[in-house]
Amino acid sequence: xxxxxVLALAAAMFLGPAALTLAAPPQILAPHAFLIEAETxxxxxxxxxxxxxxxxSLAKLMTVNVVFDQLQLGNISLDNEYVxxxxxxxxxxxxxxxxxxxxxxxxxxxxEDLLKGVxxxxxxxxxxxxxxxxxxxxxxxxxxxxxxAREIGLVKSYFTNVDGLPDPKMRVTPRELAVMARYIVLNYxxxxxxxxxxxxxxxxxxxxxxxxxxxxxxGADGMKTxxxxxxxxxxxxxxxxxxxxLIVVVTGLKNAKDRAxxxxxxxxxxxxxxxxxxxxADGQNxxxxxxxxxxxxxxxxxxxxxxxxxxxxxxxxxxxxxxVYTGPVRAPVREGQAIGNLQVWRGDAKVLEVxxxxxxxxxxxxxxxxxxxxxSELVINLFRSxxxxx
Numbered sequence: 587x588x589x590x591x592v593l594a595l596a597a598a599m600f601l602g603p604a605a606l607t608l609a610a611p612p613q614i615l616a617p618h619a620f621l622i623e624a625e626t627x628x629x630x631x632x633x634x635x636x637x638x639x640x641x642x643s644l645a646k647l648m649t650v651n652v653v654f655d656q657l658q659l660g661n662i663s664l665d666n667e668y669v670x671x672x673x674x675x676x677x678x679x680x681x682x683x684x685x686x687x688x689x690x691x692x693x694x695x696x697x698e699d700l701l702k703g704v705x706x707x708x709x710x711x712x713x714x715x716x717x718x719x720x721x722x723x724x725x726x727x728x729x730x731x732x733x734x735a736r737e738i739g740l741v742k743s744y745f746t747n748v749d750g751l752p753d754p755k756m757r758v759t760p761r762e763l764a765v766m767a768r769y770i771v772l773n774y775x776x777x778x779x780x781x782x783x784x785x786x787x788x789x790x791x792x793x794x795x796x797x798x799x800x801x802x803x804x805g806a807d808g809m810k811t812x813x814x815x816x817x818x819x820x821x822x823x824x825x826x827x828x829x830x831x832l833i834v835v836v837t838g839l840k841n842a843k844d845r846a847x848x849x850x851x852x853x854x855x856x857x858x859x860x861x862x863x864x865x866x867a868d869g870q871n872x873x874x875x876x877x878x879x880x881x882x883x884x885x886x887x888x889x890x891x892x893x894x895x896x897x898x899x900x901x902x903x904x905x906x907x908x909x910v911y912t913g914p915v916r917a918p919v920r921e922g923q924a925i926g927n928l929q930v931w932r933g934d935a936k937v938l939e940v941x942x943x944x945x946x947x948x949x950x951x952x953x954x955x956x957x958x959x960x961x962s963e964l965v966i967n968l969f970r971s972x973x974x975x976x
Contacts, residue, residue: 609859615840618639618760621855640814646750647767649716649717650705669693750817781824796811798821832853872888877917880949887944889940893930917950927939
């Protein structure tokens with residue numbers, strides 16, 4: 587049974603010297619947008635962020651995510667060479683008239699160069715060559731993409747190809763695009779840096795980075811653009827200022843200028859109006875969850891590491907935290923056992939969600955204790971069932 591416990595937080599920690607009004611979010615043309623701070627995952631702005639949209643080349647973020655994972659697992663190396671097949675050349679190379687790194691037919695290209703082609707030039711031929719080299723064919727690699735999506739917490743997004751070309755079944759949400767981008771930033775910093783390279787040359791053809799933020803917005807160092815007639819102009823971007831990294835997603839724009847302008851407006855808004863504050867110190871217990879059949883009736887829970895939240899500068903805002911878990915938790919409970927999530931709300935908006943775990947062990951209780959807990963839960967469930975019928 588899903589349980590929610592509301593926790594009291596000290597509002598004073600969020601107040602500056604005077605209570606001010608948060609600057610109004612910028613007016614943007616994008617029908618869908620999302621802005622988060624990378625370290626904490628704090629949500630700074632959202633607009634129709636759970637809508638399912640066509641990703642266009644933003645799908646390549648999941649393509650490279652799979653490749654990064656395979657590299658980290660040791661299944662492949664940057665020096666592995668994959669052949670540019672007839673399929674990769676025709677569908678994604680020069681004959682396709684799409685975004686390409688112009689890899690020569692039947693040539694062998696290192697994984698590192700294929701990745702740079704995809705990340706800097708949005709190379710469709712690079713995507714297909716990586717898929718065929720790693721999984722044997724694109725279909726099997728797409729299965730890996732969807733499996734990987736679920737592993738990193740994407741529940742709505744679904745991929746049908748590696749390059750983002752139009753397919754009515756392939757859809758993502760702006761929120762989950764940000765989740766995917768944040769995962770790459772936090773887990774693959776050595777590879778992420780290639781998103782920020784200004785240009786890449788292959789087959790004696792030099793191409794500039796397609797990301798309009800690179801060189802045009804202070805601190806911008808990634809990630810991807812996308813466009814199809816169906817999707818419109820899309821962008822996932824990231825920038826760092828004063829040690830704070832923000833990730834922005836805008837989708838469905840009518841032209842490239844509006845796409846760049848909206849992304850810049852949102853990043854500027856985030857950097858100018860928010861600061862990080864500590865909610866809970868590393869190792870601090872954040873709440874207690876009810877235990878069923880245990881030697882004790884409750885177990886303390888905590889997050890892994892410090893819990894921080896991005897809050898408006900100098901603004902008095904009501905902050906509440908809620909422990910959401912399925913319970914009561916059945917004993918025995920092990921220290922470190924996943925319990926649920928800590929949800930943090932600023933006003934009426936949920937702005938942060940952090941997994942929590944048991945801070946201690948709770949042994950199984952005696953037979954009599956378990957019987958008392960069973961009877962208690964039965965009575966509670968009866969009351970709840972009766973209330974639903976009223």
